[in-house]
Amino acid sequence: MKKYHIITFGCQMNVSDSERVAAVFEHLNYSAVKDADDADVIVINACSVRQTAIDRIWGLTRDLNKLRASKGVKLILTGCVLPEDGTKMTARFDLIFEIKKLGELEKFLQQKQEFTGEDYFATTPLSDAPFSRFVPIMTGCDNYCSYCAVPFVRGREQSRPVKDVLAEIKALVQSGAKEICLLGQNVNSYNPADKESFAAANPFHHAFAKLLWEVNRLDGIERINFAASHPKDVSDELIEALKLPKQLNYLHLAVQSGDDEVLARMNRKYTAADYEKIIQKIRTARPEMAIGTDIIVGFPGETRTQFENTLRLYERVRFDIAYLSMYSPRAGTAAAKLVDDVPHEEKKRRWRELQDLMEKIVLEKNQKYLGRAVEVLIDKVEKAFVEGNSREMKRVRVYGDSRLNTGDVVSVEIEEAMMWILAGKTVD
Numbered sequence: 001m002k003k004y005h006i007i008t009f010g011c012q013m014n015v016s017d018s019e020r021v022a023a024v025f026e027h028l029n030y031s032a033v034k035d036a037d038d039a040d041v042i043v044i045n046a047c048s049v050r051q052t053a054i055d056r057i058w059g060l061t062r063d064l065n066k067l068r069a070s071k072g073v074k075l076i077l078t079g080c081v082l083p084e085d086g087t088k089m090t091a092r093f094d095l096i097f098e099i100k101k102l103g104e105l106e107k108f109l110q111q112k113q114e115f116t117g118e119d120y121f122a123t124t125p126l127s128d129a130p131f132s133r134f135v136p137i138m139t140g141c142d143n144y145c146s147y148c149a150v151p152f153v154r155g156r157e158q159s160r161p162v163k164d165v166l167a168e169i170k171a172l173v174q175s176g177a178k179e180i181c182l183l184g185q186n187v188n189s190y191n192p193a194d195k196e197s198f199a200a201a202n203p204f205h206h207a208f209a210k211l212l213w214e215v216n217r218l219d220g221i222e223r224i225n226f227a228a229s230h231p232k233d234v235s236d237e238l239i240e241a242l243k244l245p246k247q248l249n250y251l252h253l254a255v256q257s258g259d260d261e262v263l264a265r266m267n268r269k270y271t272a273a274d275y276e277k278i279i280q281k282i283r284t285a286r287p288e289m290a291i292g293t294d295i296i297v298g299f300p301g302e303t304r305t306q307f308e309n310t311l312r313l314y315e316r317v318r319f320d321i322a323y324l325s326m327y328s329p330r331a332g333t334a335a336a337k338l339v340d341d342v343p344h345e346e347k348k349r350r351w352r353e354l355q356d357l358m359e360k361i362v363l364e365k366n367q368k369y370l371g372r373a374v375e376v377l378i379d380k381v382e383k384a385f386v387e388g389n390s391r392e393m394k395r396v397r398v399y400g401d402s403r404l405n406t407g408d409v410v411s412v413e414i415e416e417a418m419m420w421i422l423a424g425k426t427v428d
């Protein structure tokens with residue numbers, strides 16, 4: 001039996017795409033291997049949102065091409081790849097295909113069986129965590145943030161029909177799914193053509209809020225989350241839908257900067273005050289909601305004062321988690337035409353300053369969980385402990401309960417609160 005190995009870079013959308021790529025291989029009787037050295041075919045599912053990511057892939061292909069030369073391993077590239085990247089990479093790969101055209105992968109693997117993989121969405125993804133599943137509901141992005149290559153690599157927004165999304169979720173429930181994460185580059189601008197597929201009793205008007213309502217009423221689903229959402233598309237109705245019973249107590253909402261001029265140069269289409277107003281409304285609707293964000297430091301032209309505006313916003317919002325990155329120009333984007341004038345050392349200083357603030361707040365917030373019980377979906381079982389995520393997306397470790405298995409949902413009383421992990425014991 002031939003063997004395949006998939007290397008995934010980037011966001012949850014890419015993880016979800018890799019599940020669909022894995023399904024193509026399994027359909028053609030390939031088996032997955034953990035080590036690239038053991039594979040006959042290696043797929044890189046690339047993220048090229050930042051230049052550093054594409055540089056890493058470029059470095060990786062150097063080693064993988066040694067396997068290609070010595071053992072005849074086939075190398076395949078897919079994911080978020082700009083046409084320019086593809087041209088540069090051509091010599092290093094046997095196949096480069098657009099993720100939406102999974103049929104090209106099947107043709108390359110030279111199997112003749114009938115396969116539905118021509119349609120990306122029609123391919124049933126394969127996952128080793130059946131209890132927690134990703135469901136893409138749209139692809140592409142119309143926002144054109146000036147630093148981001150996604151609109152160029154994924155194209156314009158394209159929403160999946162409501163009936164297909166619900167059918168996929170129902171099938172996943174049959175195979176054990178308890179938690180669903182709805183995915184899209186701009187998930188909350190979901191705008192399907194078949195709005196008549198929403199139930200007549202659906203109380204919402206905004207399509208994404210309507211979809212959340214539909215998924216909330218499906219039997220078998222216990223937890224619902226979504227990513228990635230854009231602040232400009234957070235409507236009052238969506239905030240209302242966050243109160244639906246199966247929604248996680250977590251929302252990820254990228255702010256990117258706390259300075260209006262930087263936000264304008266990023267083409268984010270909101271101000272810092274707009275963003276904070278949304279957070280206030282969310283916290284009024286769901287006071288216990290944990291909020292995560294993304295921030296870029298050292299964007300072209302970002303002055304010290306402008307960076308401090310981000311620090312001040314951070315202190316006011318007190319995020320539960322933030323993914324911080326130092327700006328690096330991505331070829332082909334509008335920002336790449338701006339002068340990258342914040343020196344690397346200064347970017348590193350700003351990143352550190354914000355990271356220290358984030359860690360301080362994370363620890364303070366985690367301390368508040370001491371003595372509280374949180375609901376945890378177990379996704380990892382080790383000899384000495386089990387782990388999973390709480391509804392607030394806190395990582396929780398449980399010691400000394402050998403009855404627990406992956407997929408179990410348990411209540412855990414928190415006894416220890418560290419920076420990146422909470423620990424405790426199960427309670428009834």
Ligand code: SF4
Pocket residue numbers: 141142143144145148149150151185186230
């Ligand atoms: S919203 Fe902006 S950052 Fe997100 S995918 Fe679209 S263009 Fe990129």
